[in-house]
Amino acid sequence: MLSAYRELAADREAQGIPALPLTAEQTQALTELLQQPPAGEDEALFHLLSERIPPGVDEAAYVKATWLSAVAQGQATSPLVSPLEATRLLGTMVGGYNVAALIELLQHSDEKLASCAAEGLSRTLLVYDAFNDVMELAASNRFAKQVVDSWAAAEWFTRREPLAETITVTVFKVEGETNTDDLSPATHATTRPDIPLHALAMLETRDPEGLKTIATLKQKGHPVAYVGDVVGTGSSRKSAINSVLWHTGDDIPHVPNKRGGGVILGGKIAPIFFNTAEDSGALPIECDVTVLNTGDVITIRPHAGTIERDGEVVSRFELKPSTISDEVRAGGRIPLMIGRALTDKVRAQLGLAPSDAFIRPSAPADTGKGFTLAQKMVGKACGLPGVRPGTSCEPMMTTVGSQDTTGPMTRDEMKELACLGFSSDLVMQSFCHTAAYPKPVDLHTQKDLPDFFAQRGGVALRPGDGIIHSWLNRMLLPDSVGTGGDSHTRFPLGISFPAGSGLVAFAAAIGAMPLDMPESVLVRFSGSLQPGVTLRDVVNAIPWVAIQKGLLTVEKANKKNVFNGRIMEIEGLPDLKLEQAFELTDATAERSCAGCTIKLSEATVSEYLRSNVALLKNMIARGYSDAKTLARRIKAMEAWLANPQLLSADPDAQYAEVLEINLDELTEPVLACPNDPDNVKLLSEVAGDPVQEVFIGSCMTNIGHYRAAAKVLEGSGSNKARLWVCPPTRMDEETLKAEGYYATFEAAGSRMEMPGCSLCMGNQARVEDNTTVFSTSTRNFNNRLGKGAQVYLGSAELAAVCALLGRIPTPDEYHSIAAEKIDPLSDELYRYLNFDQISGFEDQGRVMSADEEAAVLAEA
Numbered sequence: 001m002l003s004a005y006r007e008l009a010a011d012r013e014a015q016g017i018p019a020l021p022l023t024a025e026q027t028q029a030l031t032e033l034l035q036q037p038p039a040g041e042d043e044a045l046f047h048l049l050s051e052r053i054p055p056g057v058d059e060a061a062y063v064k065a066t067w068l069s070a071v072a073q074g075q076a077t078s079p080l081v082s083p084l085e086a087t088r089l090l091g092t093m094v095g096g097y098n099v100a101a102l103i104e105l106l107q108h109s110d111e112k113l114a115s116c117a118a119e120g121l122s123r124t125l126l127v128y129d130a131f132n133d134v135m136e137l138a139a140s141n142r143f144a145k146q147v148v149d150s151w152a153a154a155e156w157f158t159r160r161e162p163l164a165e166t167i168t169v170t171v172f173k174v175e176g177e178t179n180t181d182d183l184s185p186a187t188h189a190t191t192r193p194d195i196p197l198h199a200l201a202m203l204e205t206r207d208p209e210g211l212k213t214i215a216t217l218k219q220k221g222h223p224v225a226y227v228g229d230v231v232g233t234g235s236s237r238k239s240a241i242n243s244v245l246w247h248t249g250d251d252i253p254h255v256p257n258k259r260g261g262g263v264i265l266g267g268k269i270a271p272i273f274f275n276t277a278e279d280s281g282a283l284p285i286e287c288d289v290t291v292l293n294t295g296d297v298i299t300i301r302p303h304a305g306t307i308e309r310d311g312e313v314v315s316r317f318e319l320k321p322s323t324i325s326d327e328v329r330a331g332g333r334i335p336l337m338i339g340r341a342l343t344d345k346v347r348a349q350l351g352l353a354p355s356d357a358f359i360r361p362s363a364p365a366d367t368g369k370g371f372t373l374a375q376k377m378v379g380k381a382c383g384l385p386g387v388r389p390g391t392s393c394e395p396m397m398t399t400v401g402s403q404d405t406t407g408p409m410t411r412d413e414m415k416e417l418a419c420l421g422f423s424s425d426l427v428m429q430s431f432c433h434t435a436a437y438p439k440p441v442d443l444h445t446q447k448d449l450p451d452f453f454a455q456r457g458g459v460a461l462r463p464g465d466g467i468i469h470s471w472l473n474r475m476l477l478p479d480s481v482g483t484g485g486d487s488h489t490r491f492p493l494g495i496s497f498p499a500g501s502g503l504v505a506f507a508a509a510i511g512a513m514p515l516d517m518p519e520s521v522l523v524r525f526s527g528s529l530q531p532g533v534t535l536r537d538v539v540n541a542i543p544w545v546a547i548q549k550g551l552l553t554v555e556k557a558n559k560k561n562v563f564n565g566r567i568m569e570i571e572g573l574p575d576l577k578l579e580q581a582f583e584l585t586d587a588t589a590e591r592s593c594a595g596c597t598i599k600l601s602e603a604t605v606s607e608y609l610r611s612n613v614a615l616l617k618n619m620i621a622r623g624y625s626d627a628k629t630l631a632r633r634i635k636a637m638e639a640w641l642a643n644p645q646l647l648s649a650d651p652d653a654q655y656a657e658v659l660e661i662n663l664d665e666l667t668e669p670v671l672a673c674p675n676d677p678d679n680v681k682l683l684s685e686v687a688g689d690p691v692q693e694v695f696i697g698s699c700m701t702n703i704g705h706y707r708a709a710a711k712v713l714e715g716s717g718s719n720k721a722r723l724w725v726c727p728p729t730r731m732d733e734e735t736l737k738a739e740g741y742y743a744t745f746e747a748a749g750s751r752m753e754m755p756g757c758s759l760c761m762g763n764q765a766r767v768e769d770n771t772t773v774f775s776t777s778t779r780n781f782n783n784r785l786g787k788g789a790q791v792y793l794g795s796a797e798l799a800a801v802c803a804l805l806g807r808i809p810t811p812d813e814y815h816s817i818a819a820e821k822i823d824p825l826s827d828e829l830y831r832y833l834n835f836d837q838i839s840g841f842e843d844q845g846r847v848m849s850a851d852e853e854a855a856v857l858a859e860a
Contacts, residue, residue: 001029002041005048017196021256022052024059031067034078046080052256055094056126056416062097065090069101072113087113091120092254096418099130106134106143118143122150123159125339126418135349151346154357156339163283163302163325169225169263170217171296172248173289174207176556177230179781180273182206183240186763186784189405189433190441192239193412195257199246205783213294214247222297223263224248227289229556231266232273233592234781236487237406238413238500241276249282252331255416260331263300265289265307267558271518271565271594272487276500278324281332287317290557321392321516326359334417334506337394337514361392361516370650372520373597374567377495377647381481389519389656397507398494400427401472401484404434404442405763406501407449410485413505420456423511424482426475426633427458430468432756437764438463454625458508461624466729466755469699473582474612477636478605479647483507487589488699488778490596492581493605495567497595518566518594519656525572527664532818535580536700536776536795538663539587540670542568544680545661554679561678562657563591569649570598577832578608579702586700590677590779602644607834609637614835614842615731620853621846627853631860668811672793674772675782686792687810691774693767694719694803695785696796697726697753698760698777704830705776705796706736710744711821711829712800718749720806721774724765726753731833748803759785774802797822 005026009019022030030048037045053064070076071086081089087105090098102124105117121127127134137144150156174182183202184192191198203210217224226244242258249259260281267289269277277284285300287307291314292298299308302325307315319325323336330336336358343355354360371379371386379386381395400422402410407429429449434442450460461471469488476482480494485504489496497515499507507513523542529535546552551562568588573581581598588596616634620627669683696709706727713719725745727733733755736742745752759765760777767773767786776799780791792808801809801817809817822829835841843850 001026001033002038002044012197015197015200017200018257019052020194021054022048022060024063027053027060027063031063034080035076037078037080042080049081050089050092051254054412054415055092055096055255056418057096057420058415061093061415065093065097065101068098069104072101072105073108083110084112084116087116088120091117091123094255094416094418095124095126095128096415099124099127099418103130103133103137103144106137106141106147114143115146118146118150121147123156125156125335125342127342128418131342131345135346148346148350151342152350152352152355154339154343154355157326157330157336157343158357160329160331163328165301165303167263167283167300167302168222169298169300170220170222171227171292171294171298172210172214172217172224173227173292173294174203174210175229177233178206178228179234180232180237180240181234181781181784183232183243184237186405186761189761189763190439192237192242192405193408195239195242195246195259198239199243202243202247205787211247217295220297225263225265225298227265227292229267229289230270230559231264231268232270234270234487234779236272236276236485236489236498236500238276238280238409238502239406240273241280241282241500245280245282265292268561268564268592270592272498272500274565275333275503278327278333279500279502281328281330283324283328285317285319287315289315291315321361323359323361323392333514334502364388364390367654369654370652372522372567372569372653372655373599373647373649374495374520374569374595375517375653376649377479377481377597378515378517380479380647387517389517391517393515393517394512395481395515397424397482397511397513398426398480399472399476399482399491399496400424400504400508401468401482401486401489402427402429402453402501402504402508403468403484403486404429404431404445404449405761406485406504408445409501410505410508411449411452413502414456414509417505417509419505419509422456422458422508424508425511425636426629427453427456427508428461428468428472428475429453429458430461430471431463431465432461432467433761433763435463435756436754436758450625457626457629459624459626459629464730464754464756466727466732467699467757469582469586470728473578474615475633477633478609478640483513488586490582490585490588492578492585492598492600493608495595495597498589520567520569521563522655522658523568523570523661524658525570525661525663527662529663530667531823532815533663533666533669534795534797535583537666537669539583540672540680540794541661541666542587542659543591543678544670545659547678547680549659551657551659552678554676561592563588563593565592565594566656567595567597568593569655570596571649574599574601575604576600577604579704579832583700586778599648600646602646605646606641606644609641610836611834613637613641614838617842617853617857618835618844620856621843621848623847627848627856628860631857634857635860669794669798669814671798672780674790674792675780677779677793683798683808683811683814687808689792689808690772691721691792691802691807692771693722693724693773694799695724695726695759695767695773695775695777696799697724697728697758699728700778701728701776701796703727703732703735703833706732707739707741707829708822709796709800710741711825712797712817713748713750713804714744714821716748716804719803721803723748723750723803724753724759725750726758727755730755731835735833750803762786774799774808
């Protein structure tokens, strides 16, 4: 085992990264070696045992905990690990498989072992139901009482170093905007769970010398702080933070290949990125960074809110949220929440007042005004009438989503959280980013990850089913709150707060999520859609109008963005279908919004839920896991349909800003231009630009877009531009084939893709280098769709015209084609998939008998 391990380790050391953590098989072999150690290997073997095995409920942790327990109890022996040392090591394993062993050791006849177990357990926070066992044992066992008293005194927290008064760092600055594609390139998505390896790709296209620069800056003897004008825009991937902290943070004892701490300074820090930094124990600070340069040695005074260079204050800031110093001290927001809840729970059972060891979030002053729709939804999830902006709360997470390029990280985070069962009502895992062009590691993930989720009561989709959002939206409950490990988890029903994989794992495991309630910006529409103007143009009209009103700038230095970190609440379009509503909520990711709500009618929501009940019943019939979870969600949907009610904003609700958009004044398409989703312009401003490639796909599309696009191409010969077509789900694909639209696309020379994300993420399929692309995808950051690609974003209808002509049309050209080929057929083209109205749909693909399905539904 040692020689094989060292051979693999040498390959990685040559890349400047540590060996992989030990697997369960390697750990088993290690325990055997520890019992009869080869000469001269004592130190190496003990290091592997102490530092190179994942904690929590990883399979290797089970082997480690089992063996250490046996040594501690005298059932196994090792010349390198005494019973006392075995007990101490059990106390470093975070939680999960070690907890039962430590509780048993509290009752050991050897008081040294029992005392050591008490010390370890007092620092262990992930005890879950075992908490009750310790409380019960404390009545008769002084070592268990020692644990309880320690938890009550919050010693797990007070023994840690507080946030320093001064922090001296060396600046590493990336000018302009750093998005999460820069920090965690999609082309390296398969390596994300392997933090050190994935971190080698950080900034590879944005700043190829960046990692060398960081290494050089470290020679000044100070930690390096990551600094940027705008930091962390784009997706919710925690791998971006993992990479930054790998190069700027500190090792975590007993947790291999993961780092915490670190300092991040940004003129603007995207809300998801900021929260993920908090969760990881980093110190993110929003401040003016324009005067900072790479190589500057600066002194940060967190509590005073100043940054000094050469003794002069060069920037000021407000340390926020108010609890962040506690978060840094605890090693992150997640361990702080778990530990604080444990301390509060113990003290409540002991009849003690809440601990004063923590900074408690203070509730903002009650304005006496009404609540917005978002504030009511979050309030409902907290058991309150509403939640004011600035309130620190923990809303119940009714629905949680995970996709395949973040799923392996989410799984690892769940293991660290010692999660053996989900507390959230519905947790779903998709396979939309890797299904079409799987690498060997993707095939392994597709094989193993569904079982991991199903064993915990989750719902696992299948490769080829399609995009996470197009499915997860079908599983939602009105006015509920959720999250997902993808920044486009933007519910059209209820509200979602997308998060990094660590917080998604927490939400799934605990059933709630920390939230500092953001302010809201109201976007109110009036008027009606004009001929040739689509909902995608309405999406792009939001930043377009905001720019006109001075609320948004495209320039990154001193960037202004009224939406950043706030909830966008949309009104004035109540009769939209849910598929249409999602176009609007989905795109709030590109506005850097914390979340989004949209006011819809009971009639459209009821129509959508009836369709979704049929889909979920078909999933049970097809043998999807977990059937009980699906049945429970069906029951909840049917209960709402029996008594349909939707929350509404109060008339006197307050907003940070109100943006009025009159659709009567929007008479031509609006595009996002290369290469920034905020860089929006009217079609007339960019007409004539040659286009080599066109992509119609992503979660921003629905079946109506593909019918309309096909009608544009019908009978017109071959496309002038290369056209990629990728429907969002297998149901869309099957329907489009049956209706003959696939034949139209193929006759035009289009490239048909498996349902899923395809080009949108750019992790597998890519356009040719240095081409101009027109895409319906979500974002157009540099190099996302292809190296050097210049990407426009707009509607599927306009995309089809671009493919037809090989260039961006003039408004007159576009309107004439739309008027001839789309408008007369709009009622037929824009029909949505109502599964309850498709004859025999619930029985399609049945592998479970109707009687078995009925039994599952009845049990729910």
